Amino acid sequence: MNIQETKLSGCYIIEPKVFGDERGYFFESFNKKQFEEVTGLSVDFVQDNQSSSRYGVLRGLHLQYGDAAQAKLVRVLSGEVLDVAVDLRPESETYGQHVAVKLTAENRKQLFIPRGFAHGFVVVSEQAEFFYKCDNFYNPKAEGGVIYNDQSLNIDWGIPEEDMIISEKDQQLPTFSSFEKIYSAL
Numbered sequence: 001m002n003i004q005e006t007k008l009s010g011c012y013i014i015e016p017k018v019f020g021d022e023r024g025y026f027f028e029s030f031n032k033k034q035f036e037e038v039t040g041l042s043v044d045f046v047q048d049n050q051s052s053s054r055y056g057v058l059r060g061l062h063l064q065y066g067d068a069a070q071a072k073l074v075r076v077l078s079g080e081v082l083d084v085a086v087d088l089r090p091e092s093e094t095y096g097q098h099v100a101v102k103l104t105a106e107n108r109k110q111l112f113i114p115r116g117f118a119h120g121f122v123v124v125s126e127q128a129e130f131f132y133k134c135d136n137f138y139n140p141k142a143e144g145g146v147i148y149n150d151q152s153l154n155i156d157w158g159i160p161e162e163d164m165i166i167s168e169k170d171q172q173l174p175t176f177s178s179f180e181k182i183y184s185a186l
């Protein structure tokens with residue numbers, strides 16, 4: 001597998017080695033030993049999630065606070081999404097910066113998102129099956145996030161705002177500056 005660190009430390013783009021033959025293809029979608037050797041990180045995933053969404057669905061920007069923080073390894077099983085990870089680690093040099101990566105069933109790219117990041121994606125194909133591994137369990141009491149269109153984050157989601165399908169809950173997420181006040185009060 002090819003693992004490249006993004007401009008956000010600890011956030012990696014992973015491209016698995018694909019073995020194709022007349023039957024189809026095979027690839028290792030995760031290998032703890034290789035991942036830890038290349039990144040120097042130690043990761044133990046405990047929960048797998050999967051969601052299905054149609055074109056325009058935007059899920060995010062979400063994170064879990066404190067001890068419930070989750071690192072995630074995200075990928076697409078079918079379709080295409082623009083995946084966004086925002087560095088919200090207060091001590092980070094790239095605090096408030098984000099990476100946006102197109103994940104598709106064809107490019108088989110994965111994004112490793114460390115704890116302390118907000119995460120979201122928008123579906124740019126007709127339908128997308130989204131799969132991800134988490135290194136901590138779901139804790140609804142520790143859920144938080146930032147509104148997807150926060151001006152200071154300045155994320156280009158790549159599709160017209162009028163095409164977006166966003167849950168009521170996500171439309172109520174705080175701005176980045178409000179998030180900072182919430183986070184500092186925790």
Ligand SMILES: Cc1cn([C@H]2C[C@H](O)[C@@H](COP(=O)(O)OP(=O)(O)O[C@H]3O[C@H](C)C(=O)[C@H](O)[C@H]3O)O2)c(=O)[nH]c1=O
Nearest residue numbers: 049051059060062063072119120121137138139167169
């Ligand atoms: C995240 C999660 C949700 N749920 C339940 C709670 C709700 O009844 C239902 C849908 O949850 P939600 O609307 O929060 O699902 P998403 O909007 O896809 O949330 C995810 O969106 C972005 C992309 C993320 O990175 C997070 O992992 C996660 O927040 O599933 C669970 O039972 N376990 C879970 O781990």
